[in-house]
Amino acid sequence: MATNDNNKFQAVIAHAKEYGFVFQSSEIYDGLSAVYDYGPWGSELKKNIRDYWWKSMTQLHENIVGIDAAIFMHPTTWKASGHVDNFSDPMIDNKDSKKRYRVDHLIEAHAETLPKEDAESLLASMDRLLSGDDFTGLKQLIEDNKIKCAISGTGNWTDIRQFNLMFKTEFGAVASENEGDNMVYLRPETAQGIFVNFLNVQKTARMKIPFGIAQTGKAFRNEIVARQFIFRMREFEQMEMQFFVRPGTEGEWYKYWKQERLQWHLSLGMPAEKYRYHDHVKLAHYAKEACDIEFEFPIGFKEVEGIHSRGDFDLSQHQLYSKKKLQYYDNDIDAATGKPYGNYVPYVVETSIGLDRMFLSVLSNAYEEEAIPKEDGSSDSRTVLRIPAKIAPVKLAILPLTKKDGLPEIARDIMRNCQDEFYCFYEEKDTIGKRYRRMDAIGTPFCITVDHQTKEDNTVTIRYRDTMTQERLPIDKVKELVKEKIR
Template sequence: MATDQNKFQAIISHCKEYGFIFQSSEIYDGLSAVYDYGQYGAELKKNIRDYWWKSMTQMHENIVGIDSAIFMHPTIWKASGHVDNFSDPMIDNKDSNKRYRVDHLIEGFAETLAADAAAALIADMEALLKENDFAGLKKLIEDNQIKCAVSGTVNWTDVRQFNLMFSTQLGSVSEEASEIYLRPETAQGIFVNFLNVQKTGRMKIPFGIAQVGKAFRNEIVARQFVFRMREFEQMEMQFFIRPGTQKEWYAYWKEERMKWHQSLGLNPANLQYHDHVKLAHYADAAVDIEYNFPIGFKEVEGIHSRTDFDLSQHQKFSGKKMQYFDPEINQNYIPYVIETSIGLDRCCLMILSESYEEQDLSTADKQDSRVVLKFPAKLAPIKLAIFPLTKKDGLPEIAKELMASCKTSFYCFYEEKDAIGKRYRRQDAIGTPFCVTIDHQTKEDGTVTIRYRDTMEQERIPLAQVKEMVMRKIME
């Protein structure tokens, strides 16, 4: 597994320096595995979210969106299987008292091995996980002399399950409060609203319900920046279908979701499918779309054929019928479901990883370099930066007129300070695709200099065409 830890650390540093992502509660020494999005990170995240939402709800006539609550009735999580099954195998080192997720511990060790040995070790681990063979997993760790990073010893406890849900109290007085959970996924909010949406929207199967929202998991070993966090955001769509058609729809959504990732401008060589070896309790087929991060190929999105498990369970636990009458075949049935579930934070990290470049621009006469984020224009936090060449001679007034005409349509940035070269470099570092400079020639012939981020080429275009050109690029 090829990794580039130097690039990964450079991206993390860049995100902090340029206002993309900060450690949460940093002035209090931070909160582990929780992050805040800064001014440009929030815009990037919003643009990805909006692009996904549009691709699901606006571009499909049979998919609608909802926004369900984070707090839900606790029986929902019993019905869904999360109370009994939402857990990961953990192991503790007796000398350091440090707890590890077993698969992370073994995967971390595998990264230090040659490719063939690493593949064999991962295959052994996946086979044991599939069988829930905890004794075998411990033996695998001990046989390979996998050490604790803190103590350096192989003195391990037995492997056991650890539930990942956060619990809290709902009620005004602690004695009267009842235990509820912060949702570990957004999917159940869709399932419990299946009939509400179907009836009020007069939806006919096949149809989908999409949702974007926060989810919470008590990850014991949360690591790798925003890749694995305790508070994160999901973009999920549950597609309700007639039983017996799940293979066709699973294949359809598997292909559609890969096309969506490629539409983000990602190199196809950096994307791959990974079929699940061990299926979740609700699935009859599951695949991940993985991206080649600097830390290796990792899951960004899952496509799952969930059968009728969820709606059947909610029918059983609630006592309410979750059936659909299909007029085409004159039958009542509980629909099957195909799920697409993508992590928005992981998607942000994916776009940052794909876009980040360190370029050496040195010539024989001069040392020079730049860091650039080559975001697709539609995702870039700022679409257009507007620079008057000087602070006088009426140039700022012209620049501000352009700003006023563009900012209602897309995010712009205005700056007068510093030499024009320094201004360009700052915009390169935050991924702004276009910079326009207003100079004295603008007053003479109504043209401006537009500079393209990726090539650094410049050309003169009419001032009146700037807005239309940027709009066209962000719609591509």
């Protein structure tokens, strides 16, 4: 049974700010809602997750290549993809507070206050009405359950209507006399940059079906109720791969990527029991199969990645709107006809992971407040981030025991020898115990202490974050040991 530990979630949020992982954007101006900045250790952790994904896709699969498409795209792109007409959510306003809510978020927030059976019944009714686009029924559900606005405390609601989530902006330095002539959108997803570049990539990289195109990058959605820290933001980052296959083979490739992507999560050292699949019952009109990989956050199981069998919808739509052929000529022989498969629009299996959500899952799983027994029977405590070593922001801390007797010079030499291979951190302030605690709090898996014995035998003490055990090892073994541990 999934648990909802809001106290832990709030502790993770506070820890993320205190130790330089995530800050509220523009905080000195009271912030910007649902927009966040990544601090020194947050930006390192985020980069490490991104790099690990990128390597797993492009370096470890010989039939996947990457691109980096622009954020701005021709506005017809979004007409073809369906985002202009269909990328919207049902919204409702409170007439007294003037606050706008996304309907499902409003109902879900109320459900969290109810007993388990009542909550499940309410959410089931909501899902049924949403699937039928029954806005009258949804408003009645809100009124019947006496759901109130958190600001005004009243249930004085407008009718429900759709609200498009794309950000608009003007393109170019000169305003047009005709409104909308210069209008472009900030992309709401990164996938379309892959689809419109399908032939460019296939021809220049000489790719043969089946093959994939991977991309990471920012996307933007004008979420009306963005909440739960970095779980749902207006500016976020995606890691997507579109895998192009021969029609008729999409089912087997969907199963392959469904399993492959879960194994990627587990390869990071994340616990298997905190993951589950959620197969979609209601599919998008173009989808054949779809599922989410969900992770158990402190706030319950939530989606971190989606796998979708998209058919030929995207390429066919762009072919239609651009009037340019987006087809592939397949020389392989069809066993049924004895002839080449010839020209066709490939089908697509998509894997799409939210980098910010993956970041939050790593941070949530790693956070622990731990009691440490002492010899006198009392106990101490520490807050530790058990981030998998291969993606930890700082891999090795080098700590001279004192600021004198030549120890800092030896420590600096060790750092210079290691920092070309992995991120190191040097600190000589405060007691060694306090420095260990600070390193625990940012998730550093290994600490090296340079002491007076080092000057005698060229050995140092290495301390392991997770067990707090220590051992001596020669200075010339430090680099290789850490490299081996972070592979």
